[in-house]
Amino acid sequence: xxxxxxxxxIGVVGCLVFTGxxxxxxxxRSNNLVLNDSNYFETRGLNFFVFSNIYDATFDDxxxxxxxxxxxxxxxxxNGDVRMNPTPGQWDKLPKFIERIPxxxxxxxxxxxxxxxxxxxxxxxxxxxxxxxxxxVNVDKPLPEALNGIAGLNMEFMPPVFxxxxxxxxxxxxxxxxxxxxxxxxxxxxxxxTPMTTGKQIDIAPDEPLKHVTIRTTDNxxxxxxxxxNKQQNGNFVVRTLLPTGKTGKIAEWFIMAxxxxxxxxxxxxxxxxxxxxxxQKKMAVVELDKNDKPLSNISLYKVCDxxxxxxxxxxxxxxxxxxTRYNYLQFDFSSVTEPGIYMLEYGDQxxxxxxxxxxxxxxxxxxxxDVFFPVQMDHMFVRExxxxxxxxxxxxxxxxxxxxxxxxxxxxxxxxTGNKYKPLEHIPGLNVGGWFDAGDFDIQTGSQHAxxxxxxxxxxxxxxxxxxxxxxxxxxYTEIHVPxxxxxxxxxxxxxxxxxxxxxxxxxxAIPGINESHLYQYRHLGxxxxxxxxxxxxxxxxxxxxxGRTSGTPDDRWAFxxxxxxxxxxxxxxxxxxxxxxxxxxxxxxxxxxxxxRFIWDDEHNRExxxxxxxxxxRYNSAEFMKSIECRAAFELWRSTGDESYRxxxxxxxxxxxxxxxxxxxxxxxxxxxxxxxxxxxxxxxVEAYAEELAKVDEENPYxxxxxxxGWAG
Numbered sequence: 001x002x003x004x005x006x007x008x009x010i011g012v013v014g015c016l017v018f019t020g021x022x023x024x025x026x027x028x029r030s031n032n033l034v035l036n037d038s039n040y041f042e043t044r045g046l047n048f049f050v051f052s053n054i055y056d057a058t059f060d061d062x063x064x065x066x067x068x069x070x071x072x073x074x075x076x077x078x079n080g081d082v083r084m085n086p087t088p089g090q091w092d093k094l095p096k097f098i099e100r101i102p103x104x105x106x107x108x109x110x111x112x113x114x115x116x117x118x119x120x121x122x123x124x125x126x127x128x129x130x131x132x133x134x135x136x137v138n139v140d141k142p143l144p145e146a147l148n149g150i151a152g153l154n155m156e157f158m159p160p161v162f163x164x165x166x167x168x169x170x171x172x173x174x175x176x177x178x179x180x181x182x183x184x185x186x187x188x189x190x191x192x193x194t195p196m197t198t199g200k201q202i203d204i205a206p207d208e209p210l211k212h213v214t215i216r217t218t219d220n221x222x223x224x225x226x227x228x229x230n231k232q233q234n235g236n237f238v239v240r241t242l243l244p245t246g247k248t249g250k251i252a253e254w255f256i257m258a259x260x261x262x263x264x265x266x267x268x269x270x271x272x273x274x275x276x277x278x279x280x281q282k283k284m285a286v287v288e289l290d291k292n293d294k295p296l297s298n299i300s301l302y303k304v305c306d307x308x309x310x311x312x313x314x315x316x317x318x319x320x321x322x323x324x325t326r327y328n329y330l331q332f333d334f335s336s337v338t339e340p341g342i343y344m345l346e347y348g349d350q351x352x353x354x355x356x357x358x359x360x361x362x363x364x365x366x367x368x369x370x371d372v373f374f375p376v377q378m379d380h381m382f383v384r385e386x387x388x389x390x391x392x393x394x395x396x397x398x399x400x401x402x403x404x405x406x407x408x409x410x411x412x413x414x415x416x417x418t419g420n421k422y423k424p425l426e427h428i429p430g431l432n433v434g435g436w437f438d439a440g441d442f443d444i445q446t447g448s449q450h451a452x453x454x455x456x457x458x459x460x461x462x463x464x465x466x467x468x469x470x471x472x473x474x475x476x477x478y479t480e481i482h483v484p485x486x487x488x489x490x491x492x493x494x495x496x497x498x499x500x501x502x503x504x505x506x507x508x509x510x511a512i513p514g515i516n517e518s519h520l521y522q523y524r525h526l527g528x529x530x531x532x533x534x535x536x537x538x539x540x541x542x543x544x545x546x547x548x549g550r551t552s553g554t555p556d557d558r559w560a561f562x563x564x565x566x567x568x569x570x571x572x573x574x575x576x577x578x579x580x581x582x583x584x585x586x587x588x589x590x591x592x593x594x595x596x597x598x599r600f601i602w603d604d605e606h607n608r609e610x611x612x613x614x615x616x617x618x619x620r621y622n623s624a625e626f627m628k629s630i631e632c633r634a635a636f637e638l639w640r641s642t643g644d645e646s647y648r649x650x651x652x653x654x655x656x657x658x659x660x661x662x663x664x665x666x667x668x669x670x671x672x673x674x675x676x677x678x679x680x681x682x683x684x685x686x687x688v689e690a691y692a693e694e695l696a697k698v699d700e701e702n703p704y705x706x707x708x709x710x711x712g713w714a715g
Contacts (some may be wrong), residue, residue, distance in 0.1 A: 030131030390532030434499030
């Protein structure tokens with residue numbers, strides 16, 4: 001941005017700042033924020049969210065909660081709340097949310113929270129007036145002595161937004177660094193960074209009007225600026241005020257102002273398939289607009305020519321879809337364009353990246369998933385790609401039986417018993433084979449293993465995909481990407497998953513929820529997974545740093561969570577029964593073992609008495625309807641793999657429960673149709689028609705035609 005003039009009114013509350021960025025453009029630090037119908041504070045170019053997002057019970061501090069600033073379309077600040085650390089990280093202490101009360105009449109939101117372990121309850125009050133936002137901490141009882149020097153009002157600012165920009169605190173100035181380089185100190189037994197600066201008022205990015213935020217205290221408290229990246233890679237720049245002791249009522253207050261461009265409009269966003277389109281498929285682009293933006297009358301599709309020129313293939317008026325959450329949406333249907341080539345969409349001065357229209361557009365789209373993603377996710381294997389080693393053969397010391405009555409920070413639980421012959425923290429042999437890391441972590445989730453094994457089986461049986469781009473050797477625990485070894489990668493990956501599922505049942509007697517880290521510092525590990533443990537089985541008879549070459553006294557082994565859950569057991573039976581067919585020629589011995597284990601699970605589940613108090617699990621998985629449907633699926637796969645009519649008889653008895661949950665089981669029912677009689681097909685047809693009508697309603701829910709939920713991970 002080329003600035004004609006910058007006037008910085010540091011320290012003067014409510015002053016106007018006009019920055020010439022072009023004819024007619026002005027900026028102001030005084031804003032008339034209004035509590036809108038979505039219950040967040042809004043003015044043009046600026047929003048304050050006040051607990052619009054609640055702390056996530058699974059991931060705790062996920063950096064998208066409490067008080068947040070959306071500044072000219074970018075979330076620049078988050079986590080404005082009382083915290084117990086200068087620079088909090090994931091799984092550091094968080095308050096319990098109690099109540100949120102919006103008050104439109106007074107342009108105010110009150111949020112009540114507490115730290116029960118400290119008997120500390122407080123109210124965060126945000127009130128828009130005087131051209132900014134007042135944020136205060138209010139208490140009925142004085143701050144507990146145990147929190148003296150610990151509890152503080154924090155707000156976190158996103159580092160990449162502010163790299164290279166300046167800050168000024170009471171006349172002291174500096175630049176936000178790209179790398180953390182502060183002195184560290186020990187506070188209350190924890191290593192913490194020292195402040196970058198302290199004072200009564202801080203101006204953040206005063207050199208850039210689009211990012212400029214001012215925070216000042218209205219009382220005798222002080223502000224400190226910290227760099228949270230000194231403690232964790234996802235740390236933020238933190239502005240903090242320590243809460244005083246011995247006071248009640250309003251014990252801390254900030255006044256926050258953010259500079260805004262008076263005529264700011266967020267640039268349009270054009271959404272399209274990055275992979276591209278088959279000539280005959282529906283092709284719908286979606287244009288996302290700022291609510292203050294006026295829709296244009298034209299959008300164009302250009303074909304990229306080999307000489308670098310653009311040829312207009314289609315042009316027309318986008319159709320108005322309407323408002324969805326914060327934005328207005330338009331749609332542009334270009335399905336009529338079927339000629340193969342490279343294309344780009346243009347709306348106003350926004351142009352998309354190139355994308356193809358081609359008959360073979362999907363043929364290679366999945367290659368990176370099979371060729372790179374899955375090899376990299378392989379646990380218990382050394383994985384190489386050309387000059388890079390993705391990770392060594394990790395977790396060869398798997399795994400210790402998890403302690404009983406333990407609630408893990410990642411949501412895992414071990415009940416009051418181990419459920420098997422192993423004692424808490426006893427090594428369970430046979431678990432250090434196969435399996436894939438969780439998508440974002442290094443743990444093994446058995447439910448995910450089920451899904452992958454079943455998908456690879458379906459790929460092989462439906463398409464016979466024999467792509468070979470990877471060397472995989474289970475005996476040497478060696479994987480090399482982009483080096484063929486003459487064997488279909490789908491079957492090799494399938495083998496890898498089956499080894500883990502078979503290993504669980506053979507070692508423990510049933511399928512388990514999974515294997516996870518035993519210490520939080522291991523779970524946070526971002527490097528090579530092989531360095532998370534010493535790969536030596538834990539030996540409680542050795543000192544903590546002692547080893548005999550095979551075992552060690554270091555208790556860094558992962559934990560196996562072993563609550564017995566029938567749905568988990570049946571899921572493994574389904575996976576292994578199906579995989580046994582695909583592996584029959586590739587690995588006959590493992591194929592036989594997989595089928596044996598699947599049959600063992602079926603017999604074991606039908607011969608044992610159900611426990612009086614089943615282990616805690618998601619209610620959905622404990623429901624009788626769900627259990628009947630998953631048992632039906634197991635019977636279907638076992639019947640297909642063995643031809644045993646007893647499984648078919650059981651399947652037919654359970655089919656009504658499966659069909660009653662059609663939406664959840666549509667994919668499975670589709671797989672069953674070729675093996676069923678005409679009566680079943682007639683029974684399914686109206687269910688398919690009803691399901692199709694339901695899916696058609698998705699187009700009315702949002703402009704993308706893809707179901708978006710508000711559950712974890714967007715559903």
